[in-house]
Amino acid sequence: MVPSSAGGAGQGADRVARIVVRALDGHLRRVAATAYAVDAEASRARLRALHEDLGGRRVLLFYWIEDALPLMLGARLAEDLLRSEIAFIRDETIGGRITSGMLERTGRPVRDLRTTPAAARTRDVQDLICDPGWLGIAVDGRGPYRRVGRPFARLAARRDGFAIPLAARVDRAWTVRAGATLRIPRRGTSVTVRFGEPILCRSGADATLLQLVLQQGLDETVAAADRALRGGVARAATASS
Amino acid sequence: MPADAVDTVVRLIAIELEMPEDRVRSATSLRGELGMDSIAAANVLFAIEEELGVELVLEDVEHLDDVAEIARVVRRARPTTGS
Numbered sequence: 001m002v003p004s005s006a007g008g009a010g011q012g013a014d015r016v017a018r019i020v021v022r023a024l025d026g027h028l029r030r031v032a033a034t035a036y037a038v039d040a041e042a043s044r045a046r047l048r049a050l051h052e053d054l055g056g057r058r059v060l061l062f063y064w065i066e067d068a069l070p071l072m073l074g075a076r077l078a079e080d081l082l083r084s085e086i087a088f089i090r091d092e093t094i095g096g097r098i099t100s101g102m103l104e105r106t107g108r109p110v111r112d113l114r115t116t117p118a119a120a121r122t123r124d125v126q127d128l129i130c131d132p133g134w135l136g137i138a139v140d141g142r143g144p145y146r147r148v149g150r151p152f153a154r155l156a157a158r159r160d161g162f163a164i165p166l167a168a169r170v171d172r173a174w175t176v177r178a179g180a181t182l183r184i185p186r187r188g189t190s191v192t193v194r195f196g197e198p199i200l201c202r203s204g205a206d207a208t209l210l211q212l213v214l215q216q217g218l219d220e221t222v223a224a225a226d227r228a229l230r231g232g233v234a235r236a237a238t239a240s241s
Numbered sequence: 242m243p244a245d246a247v248d249t250v251v252r253l254i255a256i257e258l259e260m261p262e263d264r265v266r267s268a269t270s271l272r273g274e275l276g277m278d279s280i281a282a283a284n285v286l287f288a289i290e291e292e293l294g295v296e297l298v299l300e301d302v303e304h305l306d307d308v309a310e311i312a313r314v315v316r317r318a319r320p321t322t323g324s
Binding site for chain 1: 272278279280281282283284286287299302303304305306
């Protein structure tokens with residue numbers, strides 16, 4: 001449960017999120033039956049290699065909120081793609097509640113990032129800074145979309161570890177704007193998941209510069225995933241013709 | 242607990258936000274006036290805990306938005322144990 005510090009509004013959002021999560025979970029199960037995973041083995045191998053290199057370090061996997069549901073589809077098609085030791089950060093946006101609710105249904109751990117009261121948020125931020133493990137976070141859930149914010153860059157620097165851009169792309173999806181921009185994969189879609197180059201985020205790093213580096217890293221990873229998706233779809237079409 | 246908790250809080254906020262102590266001292270809202278976000282607040286609390294060797298208790302604190310409130314938290318902090 002998301003903490004109910006926001007009172008009735010927060011509990012109402014919880015109820016809505018639970019209903020949506022159930023519906024989306026069933027939908028993704030049906031989509032997975034007809035979906036095609038592009039380069040899934042390469043993605044798994046890449047994550048294994050990252051774990052071998054950075055296993056003992058603090059890592060933030062960061063992605064656009066629009067990639068959250070495609071990411072879950074990718075994980076459904078390749079069970080070990082999102083390893084269970086990665087904890088996902090749950091904020092109180094509707095997108096955060098929905099995506100973390102779906103992750104929770106798969107048994108993956110979540111970490112809360114409350115909005116209010118301010119002291120609770122501050123303590124949650126402290127817990128995230130101190131967390132020694134791998135965390136996953138959608139960085140644009142509060143908008144502006146597709147932008148890495150300065151607070152995220154400062155959080156990454158304060159953790160004194162690595163940030164890894166993560167993209168999950170689909171070629172058939174509905175785009176829904178309901179408090180967040182979500183992309184809901186459709187039946188027959190292809191999906192690819194791509195991990196970018198780790199970015200060293202040192203404590204005391206210039207936040208403005210780091211923000212630019214993180215933005216560029218995620219933009220490049222998404223662009224590479226889109227290219228891989230188009231290539232994979234084209235190969236599949238050629239093979240079937 | 243230190244009698245000069247306010248001074249300590251003001252100094253550490255000024256360092257974190259890179260602004261003069263006078264400006265911090267006169268602000269009525271750290272978030273609204275000085276732009277202190279949750280990362281900065283977390284950094285300030287870390288700095289207070291490290292400098293004073295205490296553990297801050299935030300359970301019944303809500304706003305954490307002015308120097309006096311943070312100083313109150315500092316005054317009732319408990320000493321860090323086990324280190």
